[in-house]
Amino acid sequence: MYDLSTQVLVVDDMLTMRKIMMKACRDIGFTNLVDAADGVKAWEILNSTDNNIGLVVSDWSMPNCTGLDLLKRVRGDGRFKFLPFVLITAESEGTQVAEALRAGVDNYIIKPFTAEILRVKLEEAQAKTSKRAA
Amino acid sequence: MGNTLKSGIDAEFINPFIKAAKVAFLTQASTDLVSGTPYIKPPDEEIRMEVAGVISLSNPSVSGSISLCFKREVFLKIYENMVGEKHSEISPEIEDAAGELLNIIFGQAKTILNDQKGYSLERAIPTIVVGERLRLKYSRHAPVILIPFECSAGLFHLVVVVEHT
Numbered sequence: 014m015y016d017l018s019t020q021v022l023v024v025d026d027m028l029t030m031r032k033i034m035m036k037a038c039r040d041i042g043f044t045n046l047v048d049a050a051d052g053v054k055a056w057e058i059l060n061s062t063d064n065n066i067g068l069v070v071s072d073w074s075m076p077n078c079t080g081l082d083l084l085k086r087v088r089g090d091g092r093f094k095f096l097p098f099v100l101i102t103a104e105s106e107g108t109q110v111a112e113a114l115r116a117g118v119d120n121y122i123i124k125p126f127t128a129e130i131l132r133v134k135l136e137e138a139q140a141k142t143s144k145r146a147a
Numbered sequence: 148m149g150n151t152l153k154s155g156i157d158a159e160f161i162n163p164f165i166k167a168a169k170v171a172f173l174t175q176a177s178t179d180l181v182s183g184t185p186y187i188k189p190p191d192e193e194i195r196m197e198v199a200g201v202i203s204l205s206n207p208s209v210s211g212s213i214s215l216c217f218k219r220e221v222f223l224k225i226y227e228n229m230v231g232e233k234h235s236e237i238s239p240e241i242e243d244a245a246g247e248l249l250n251i252i253f254g255q256a257k258t259i260l261n262d263q264k265g266y267s268l269e270r271a272i273p274t275i276v277v278g279e280r281l282r283l284k285y286s287r288h289a290p291v292i293l294i295p296f297e298c299s300a301g302l303f304h305l306v307v308v309v310e311h312t
Contacts, residue, residue, distance in 0.1 A: 029247050103250045106261065
């Protein structure tokens with residue numbers, strides 16, 4: 014399991030869902046949470062020296078810069094090559110999952126989800142990241 | 148396409164939304180739903196609502212809309228179940244929950260309809276409508292199907308208006 018002091022970046026344009034995601038992260042035990050309302054803001058946070066993000070949990074559908082756009086930007090930057098990145102979406106179509114996997118996502122959560130589902134998916138993502146980094 | 152009941156309601160199209168609503172509310176809002184029998188809205192029946200999430204459908208197979216409509220007190224209780232915060236009014240801070248719940252329902256139902264029933268519904272973004280004595284106007288060409296749901300917070304409706312093209 015993750016070190017629970019890991020700084021987690023939660024990204025969603027819908028405030029209610031952001032609160033649900035933050036609450037689920039807290040229920041798992043994470044204490045160091047940062048949030049952003051879209052991919053542009055999330056990218057700023059990732060690049061800020063004030064932060065040391067160790068895990069990104071992002072919605073897919075957002076204005077300006079989607080979760081997939083953010084993922085591609087993250088994977089295109091060598092500094093974040095092994096940053097665990099989990100996408101959350103209301104969609105579960107195979108083509109979208111394949112697109113996210115091609116872009117380098119570490120795991121994929123279909124809404125609705127519980128804190129327990131999030132915990133399991135994050136553990137799977139961590140295992141995948143470790144494998145990539147080995 | 149479709150399994151039309153005597154009532155004129157296309158059960159094949161409606162049932163995935165009922166199933167998805169039950170899963171969405173139970174998982175995301177810890178709220179058990181009991182669905183009532185879907186029926187076509189009589190012209191003189193108005194359902195009271197103060198907040199609604201609306202998704203418009205427009206693609207080669209169907210056109211219309213899906214709406215999730217709540218009375219204020221029902222919405223506030225469901226929001227509390229979802230987020231753990233108590234609010235006394237529907238504010239911009241919380242109104243997006245109506246759209247988010249509908250988004251989850253639509254995403255789940257869309258997968259079933261596209262993968263198993265041969266539809267080609269596309270991703271859609273919900274609009275949120277808030278106001279006193281809210282009334283949603285629908286096309287006169289398609290029946291307005293009301294799906295009532297009862298839960299600990301009270302009664303609310305999923306409204307499906309769909310024309311197969």
